[in-house]
Amino acid sequence: xxxxxxxxxxxxxxxxxxxxxxxxxxxxxxxxxxxxxxxxxxxxxxxxxxxxxxxxxxxxxxxxxxxxxxxxxxxxxxxxxxxxxxxxxxxxxxxxxxxxxxxxxxxxxxx
Numbered sequence: 001x002x003x004x005x006x007x008x009x010x011x012x013x014x015x016x017x018x019x020x021x022x023x024x025x026x027x028x029x030x031x032x033x034x035x036x037x038x039x040x041x042x043x044x045x046x047x048x049x050x051x052x053x054x055x056x057x058x059x060x061x062x063x064x065x066x067x068x069x070x071x072x073x074x075x076x077x078x079x080x081x082x083x084x085x086x087x088x089x090x091x092x093x094x095x096x097x098x099x100x101x102x103x104x105x106x107x108x109x110x111x
Contacts, residue, residue, distance in 0.1 A: 010055040012084070013039060019086025020044075023095040036072030038080055044093040049079060051092065056084040 009031055017027050017040065025044040030037050031053075038050040052073070054063040065073065065082070073080050083089045090096045 010039070010053045011057065012055050013053045016040070016051075016053055016083060016086045016089050020089055020093070020095075023090055023093075025093060025095070034068075036066075036068030036070070038069075038072075040089075042089070042093060044095065047093075049081065049093055050076075051089060052080065052082045054082055054084050 009029075013029075013031070017029070020027050020040075020042055023044070025042050027043075028041040029039065030041055030050075031039040038052040040051040040053065042049045042051060052065065052069060056063075063084070081092050083092065087096065
């Protein structure tokens with residue numbers, strides 16, 4: 001028998017979704033799919049992106065992909081990205097330049 005846990009939503013997911021939608025992207029939350037599937041399906045300018053959201057406020061050890069996510073990402077034959085900020089998500093879809101997306105640890109730069 002397969003066990004199903006409640007789908008957890010990272011605290012910053014709503015902010016990332018809002019930023020993507022403000023830029024004109026369509027966003028479909030997928031976090032309830034489970035089994036390692038990424039949190040968001042994003043459509044922008046005729047292309048689709050899959051994004052796994054990690055909470056920038058958590059310790060690095062808490063932001064790692066879990067075992068199911070690692071397996072899913074490794075087996076996926078298309079694009080998938082991990083994001084911590086709306087800036088990173090916007091850079092991935094090409095809505096802003098990478099230089100505006102923030103630093104690697106997710107702290108957004110001040111304009």
